[in-house]
Amino acid sequence: MKTVLALLRALPLCAALVAAPALARDVTDSMGTVAVPDEPKRVIVLTNEGTEALLALGVTPVGAANSWLGNPWWDHIRDGMEGAEPVGKESAINLELVAALEPDLILANKQRHEEIYPQLTAIAPTVMSKELRGDWKINFRLYAEALGKTEEADAAIADYDAAVAGLRGKLGDKLNEEVSVIRFVPGQIRIYQLDSFSGVLLKDIGFNRPANQNVEEFAIRTGKESIPNMDGDRIFYFTYDSGDGKGTSLEEDVLADPLWQSLSAVEAGKVHQVSDAIWNTAGGILAAKLMIKDLGKIYEVD
Template sequence: MKSAKFLFTIISIMTIFLLAACGNNTDEKAEKPKDQGNKTEDTSYTIEHAMGSTTLDKTPQKVVVLSNEGTEALLALGVKPVGAVQSWLGDPWYDHIKDDMQGVEVVGTESEVNLEKIASLKPDLIIGTKMRQEAVYDQLSAIAPTVFSETLRGDWKENFTLYAKALNLEEKGNEVLSQFDAHVEDVKQKLGDKVNQEVSVVRFMAGKSRIYYTDSFSGVIFNQLGFKRTQPQAELFAADNKLGNLAIEVGKEVIPKMDGDVLFYFTYAPNGDQAALDTAKEWTNDPLWKNLNAVKTGNVHEVSDAIWNTAGGVLAANLMLDDIENIFLKQTK
């Protein structure tokens, strides 16, 4: 009997140990996803960009962004920057982003960033662009890891992909771009053969007027939709390509070449700049302008400079698509 009791006691103790071990294994398995998630955030990664390569020790939490299109990229990715350069239009932000930018510190403008202000925010990532801030790259890099795009203009998709990688949000970035491309295809389908029309895009500024072409922000979107450009404008840009196929500054004698099946124009008038508004009024009242076929047929549309040009990011791109859909579908009503 004593042997049987002893054997029973041994078996009971072993059972308790086995159950405890199983419980520990279960806890370890339950914790694994959390551990892996933390490891992903803490793993360093290197970003190749316009100024070389930058290594980040972990996913950044406090980001300063130094371009308008970069600000839109962050917001689209669900990241609110701690600091950003002021919008070209607005006080201090564009109307279409101001609600999402409450509490964000202004760190100067794209052309003149405030290094002391940036440093005071103690960011763990700075996103900028070589086109605007190449001269202060070393100073920015001394503050925090810094990633630069090459240029701005119509290259917002390439820049967006770079920014998503820098933020360790590449998968989310791909999702945002896929949604935009789907939006393009949706608008394209709704417009049907209207995309076979020739479009023209004009911008007025204080004492200046420009024709914007295929490499501009609006131009890239029109290209993706399949719209055409006029032969006179193709010849104009072939003859003068100082800015490539971005834009060309013109005098009034070139107004006839602003024509198209549909003409869009916008005015850059920060703080209600009267000189810019006067330029737009003067040109759109000129006899040459009034003689354009687009004017005579009622196919001239004034649109937002912020949405169609200045903001330059994914949020504005989606809003521009909405504008195009509304304008072209109204023609059939």
């Protein structure tokens, strides 16, 4: 922390005053009211979903949190991140790198970055979204307001809504299926509910969910003993594996279990492995649109 403060103090005061754009607008975020530049030019974003928001709004950040898996970016955003500098994972931001990039606006998240908020605000005006789950559109609109791009955000959300409506119309009676969403992570199985990234999108489209998933909560964290509670007319599952093989090992163990093999969706051949990045971890508008495409292909209506 001393290194960061020393770096900040070392910046020539006159240069900082010349480089800094005028603070022309107030934005209300999870921390209060923030004065932000009218037209920010050097934006750093510290969440994966925030990075997707910037790209969708036509902004390439000068720095961004590394994708959870990727080197350093998700495959589906790599082309748009040319010139952006990785500044560490969401949960381990390198403040020295952030300061060295001399941003005029930082987009962060209270759930991830509340502890380093004083250091971030010492570097540049910082807008903090509140949560990292559920409806991505809430944070998307906040980031767009901070960037002065609310009209572009309205257009992007309208495009998403049109894609959702288009798929809903093609699916027809197939929406009567109860779809179950399962995630394998090292040491834990999650049964996802409505207040999750995939849960919001499935609800937007109009899918039914099994009773234990049809509640406004995030997820049930459990183990193999709850395999019978993972059933549905159709099951989507995805796996988070950071490279140590533990997530994949759990997935393989569950899928080979006799209890899993006895599930009605498994017996009917209606089980689909999908991308953890697209269906969960990336968490933004670009992933949402790719998830819509996935569903169209799975249901053979695309």
